[in-house]
Amino acid sequence: MKRLLLLLAAGLLVFSGCEDRSELTAPPAVNTGSANFTRYVAIGNSLTAGYQSGALYESGQKYGWAALLAKQTGASFAMPTYSDPGSGGRLEIRSLSPFTLVPNAGTGTPTNTTYAAPYNNLGVPGALLYDVMNATNAGNCASGLAGSPNPFFDLVLRNSAFNLGSQFKHAKALSPTFLTLWIGNNDVLGYATSGGTAPAAPTPFGTFNALYTQLADSVASLGANVVVANIPSVTDIPFFTTVGGQFVLNGVTKVWAVTSSGDTAYVSLLPTANGAPNFITLKASTTPPTGFSKATPFPNSVVLDSGEVVTAQTAIAQFNGVIQNLATAKNFGFVDMNTAFKSYVYFPGVSNGQVVDGIRFTNIFVTGGLFSLDGVHPSNQGAAIIANEFIKVINSKFGAAIPRINVATVPGGLNFGKKIEFNSFGLPVIPAGALDNLYF
Amino acid sequence: MKKTSLLCTLFVLMMFGNTLAGGFQINEHGARAMAMGGAFTAMVNDPSSLYFNVAGMAGLRGWNASGGTTIIAPAASFRGPSPSITETEMEKQLFPPIHLYLTYEISDGLVAGLSVNNPFGLGTKWADNWVGRFSSIEADLQTFSIQPSIAYKVADNFSVGVGLLYNVATVQLDRAIGFAPFQGEGVIRLEGSESGAIGFHLGVAYQPFSALSLGLSYKSEVEYSFEGTAKTEGVPSALTGRVPEGDIEATFVSPQQFVFGLGYQVTKDLLVTADYQYVGWSSYDSLKVDFKNAAYTDLASARLYEDTYILRFGAEYGYSDKLDLRCGFLIDNNPVPDEMVDPSLPDSDRLGFSFGFGYKLSSSLSLDASYLYLRFAERTVTDSDVNYASSGFAPFNGTYNSTGNLFSVTFNYSF
Numbered sequence: 010m011k012r013l014l015l016l017l018a019a020g021l022l023v024f025s026g027c028e029d030r031s032e033l034t035a036p037p038a039v040n041t042g043s044a045n046f047t048r049y050v051a052i053g054n055s056l057t058a059g060y061q062s063g064a065l066y067e068s069g070q071k072y073g074w075a076a077l078l079a080k081q082t083g084a085s086f087a088m089p090t091y092s093d094p095g096s097g098g099r100l101e102i103r104s105l106s107p108f109t110l111v112p113n114a115g116t117g118t119p120t121n122t123t124y125a126a127p128y129n130n131l132g133v134p135g136a137l138l139y140d141v142m143n144a145t146n147a148g149n150c151a152s153g154l155a156g157s158p159n160p161f162f163d164l165v166l167r168n169s170a171f172n173l174g175s176q177f178k179h180a181k182a183l184s185p186t187f188l189t190l191w192i193g194n195n196d197v198l199g200y201a202t203s204g205g206t207a208p209a210a211p212t213p214f215g216t217f218n219a220l221y222t223q224l225a226d227s228v229a230s231l232g233a234n235v236v237v238a239n240i241p242s243v244t245d246i247p248f249f250t251t252v253g254g255q256f257v258l259n260g261v262t263k264v265w266a267v268t269s270s271g272d273t274a275y276v277s278l279l280p281t282a283n284g285a286p287n288f289i290t291l292k293a294s295t296t297p298p299t300g301f302s303k304a305t306p307f308p309n310s311v312v313l314d315s316g317e318v319v320t321a322q323t324a325i326a327q328f329n330g331v332i333q334n335l336a337t338a339k340n341f342g343f344v345d346m347n348t349a350f351k352s353y354v355y356f357p358g359v360s361n362g363q364v365v366d367g368i369r370f371t372n373i374f375v376t377g378g379l380f381s382l383d384g385v386h387p388s389n390q391g392a393a394i395i396a397n398e399f400i401k402v403i404n405s406k407f408g409a410a411i412p413r414i415n416v417a418t419v420p421g422g423l424n425f426g427k428k429i430e431f432n433s434f435g436l437p438v439i440p441a442g443a444l445d446n447l448y449f
Numbered sequence: 450m451k452k453t454s455l456l457c458t459l460f461v462l463m464m465f466g467n468t469l470a471g472g473f474q475i476n477e478h479g480a481r482a483m484a485m486g487g488a489f490t491a492m493v494n495d496p497s498s499l500y501f502n503v504a505g506m507a508g509l510r511g512w513n514a515s516g517g518t519t520i521i522a523p524a525a526s527f528r529g530p531s532p533s534i535t536e537t538e539m540e541k542q543l544f545p546p547i548h549l550y551l552t553y554e555i556s557d558g559l560v561a562g563l564s565v566n567n568p569f570g571l572g573t574k575w576a577d578n579w580v581g582r583f584s585s586i587e588a589d590l591q592t593f594s595i596q597p598s599i600a601y602k603v604a605d606n607f608s609v610g611v612g613l614l615y616n617v618a619t620v621q622l623d624r625a626i627g628f629a630p631f632q633g634e635g636v637i638r639l640e641g642s643e644s645g646a647i648g649f650h651l652g653v654a655y656q657p658f659s660a661l662s663l664g665l666s667y668k669s670e671v672e673y674s675f676e677g678t679a680k681t682e683g684v685p686s687a688l689t690g691r692v693p694e695g696d697i698e699a700t701f702v703s704p705q706q707f708v709f710g711l712g713y714q715v716t717k718d719l720l721v722t723a724d725y726q727y728v729g730w731s732s733y734d735s736l737k738v739d740f741k742n743a744a745y746t747d748l749a750s751a752r753l754y755e756d757t758y759i760l761r762f763g764a765e766y767g768y769s770d771k772l773d774l775r776c777g778f779l780i781d782n783n784p785v786p787d788e789m790v791d792p793s794l795p796d797s798d799r800l801g802f803s804f805g806f807g808y809k810l811s812s813s814l815s816l817d818a819s820y821l822y823l824r825f826a827e828r829t830v831t832d833s834d835v836n837y838a839s840s841g842f843a844p845f846n847g848t849y850n851s852t853g854n855l856f857s858v859t860f861n862y863s864f
Contacts, residue, residue, distance in 0.1 A: 417842050423630050
């Protein structure tokens with residue numbers, strides 16, 4: 010009996026010993042090859058900032074492509090976070106049928122303003138190529154000089170405290186070991202999204218060439234690993250394709266619009282003689298729509314006529330030539346975002362986007378999954394697809410093996426706006442002091 | 450030690466055929482059997498034979514009643530998804546399946562019996578916000594099975610038995626759902642019940658010579674037709690009507706099983722037993738949930754379970770007239786292909802170590818108690834078909850570790 014008990018006791022010990030599981034070793038650090046992500050800096054515009062649905066807000070910023078890339082490589086990445094609902098006017102969904110958007114009337118507050126060094130994310134919404142080397146605050150950026158100060162420069166650069174200077178100077182101050190540069194989109198996009206009105210032309214090629222050359226020289230002098238990306242076709246984004254596309258689906262192929270010449274014309278929404286259609290921008294997506302009579306044409310500011318489309322496309326082709334040539338000359342990694350993006354363009358009967366990690370993505374507004382509610386900036390998952398394009402190039406350029414992001418693991422981010430509800434007296438609830446500083 | 454146990458003849462089987470999955474199946478329906486690693490198919494003249502090998506009750510005299518419970522305390526953890534090794538532990542739950550047996554000797558060698566038990570009654574539960582929530586948050590299966598059976602002693606060394614399996618079951622499955630590209634996530638709960646799934650079991654017991662007993666048990670497939678509802682929580686009002694909800698039905702065929710067992714009386718006081726249990730898990734090739742509302746796409750996912758087997762070994766030592774000591778060992782090969790292992794059932798091959806005792810409290814009342822430790826082989830999945838993304842697909846690769854502690858008590862009364 011005693012022996013038996015001993016045996017049982019020994020057996021129990023063996024069992025409890027089994028509780029110790031074999032140790033799983035921690036995964037090896039991400040293999041970044043010859044690329045060094047010790048100090049990663051991203052220079053860019055709203056795309057790099059993680060701006061979505063018309064605002065900069067924290068729950069979107071953390072799914073910006075640069076933030077996702079940093080996370081995937083294990084790089085630390087400080088950002089000028091802005092608490093939700095963000096910098097103001099964030100677009101939210103009121104209803105799906107009919108599809109109704111509403112800007113969120115609230116704003117958040119910047120939450121990382123005391124970070125003691127320049128941000129790793131130096132993406133400034135609205136930044137032009139010119140601004141990267143020259144703009145230091147809201148007033149002296151290109152749009153500020155033209156009369157529209159851009160407060161995002163103050164948010165990101167904090168020069169009143171740092172006095173470091175431009176986006177580039179901030180990057181330099183961080184002594185980056187790895188740098189991404191994705192800039193130039195706004196040099197065409199501002200022209201295109203304003204229907205060719207503000208500004209009235211893309212940045213001139215000569216100017217772009219000179220500025221980018223100067224910037225590439227400066228960036229090369231930092232001694233970091235550098236990857237640049239080119240400019241995707243602006244005329245394939247839902248901001249331009251949605252309104253005309255819906256009209257065509259409903260059998261309307263021509264509308265009245267004010268063209269760049271100032272004339273009101275009955276223009277085609279299908280490709281015209283120069284190969285380009287006339288686009289009506291998302292700004293004109295109203296009820297009831299205008300444009301059905303000569304008396305109420307679409308205004309010039311929402312019409313990118315076929316001539317303007319060609320102008321934008323020509324500028325992009327030229328700018329992309331500059332970017333690619335300089336990338337080659339400076340031995341930068343080069344992400345052909347333009348080509349990558351083209352593969353997601355939906356064209357009935359011809360192309361239907363791409364399936365990534367089990368999800369079909371197209372350039373269709375909202376349902377295509379790539380774009381946020383402003384029709385210009387990528388969604389969370391769209392940003393992951395962009396980050397993967399960078400990862401692909403980094404891996405081949407630097408002999409790295411950074412795992413691609415599984416896009417399906419990135420959560421959806423398009424926000425539902427709350428219904429407007431007044432209080433029990435039927436009155437709106439207005440916080441104390443909220444109306445104290447109105448401008449009239 | 451009960452010499453009568455030598456009389457056995459054959460054996461039996463183990464479970465009901467009604468499982469929703471290997472790991473949900475409860476094989477522990479008697480403290481004596483559990484102490485012996487479940488190697489009980491060749492054992493006769495124990496009321497729990499009604500479950501393990503229905504032919505085994507043919508030798509029971511008069512009235513016998515037996516009842517008890519098994520407290521099952523499973524534990525599991527997941528580390529992943531790869532390359533992450535972040536560990537999440539399954540929430541602790543206790544499951545107390547019962548077992549009740551009643552037998553009556555109608556005439557010499559002809560015995561009727563009725564048993565009630567929970568052939569399934571397990572579940573898994575993970576935190577609402579854990580990384581695998583889009584695969585599973587909670588899975589819970591409850592079954593009650595009633596088995597009216599009859600056994601007949603054809604010859605002194607040969608018995609047969611047959612019985613009906615009547616099962617009622619409820620199942621609940623919760624998981625998170627996402628709405629990408631829209632923000633937010635909710636939970637979908639599938640609930641269903643089956644009020645009468647029928648199967649049968651057969652048993653044969655044979656004793657070729659006095660020291661050796663053999664048993665053979667068969668349990669049929671059982672087809673469960675669950676009816677119930679799908680409910681969601683947390684769906685943004687703008688998406689109402691776009692997320693599948695409403696009445697559902699699902700069918701599940703539990704596997705058939707054969708068990709072959711033998712018992713050998715090594716000495717007057719020492720009996721050893723062994724079972725080979727074959728489980729036809731290939732019956733579970735897919736899980737389909739049909740929405741009665743045609744507007745919603747039915748769900749179907751492959752399961753592709755494989756037929757498998759369990760080896761069981763037991764020993765019983767008669768320490769005194771009143772006290773029996775028992776121990777056992779089992780090797781359970783899980784039916785779940787690597788790529789199908791999911792957190793609702795973190796199954797793996799298992800080793801079980803058990804011991805226990807039986808004590809005669811009086812000439813008519815006895816007590817069995819036992820402990821079983823189950824050690825699941827660490828299981829690392831590298832090529833998972835299980836998705837943990839809210840939409841699209843992301844393989845839920847990682848490492849599972851599970852253990853189980855089981856305590857069982859059974860009282861037996863003869864009258």
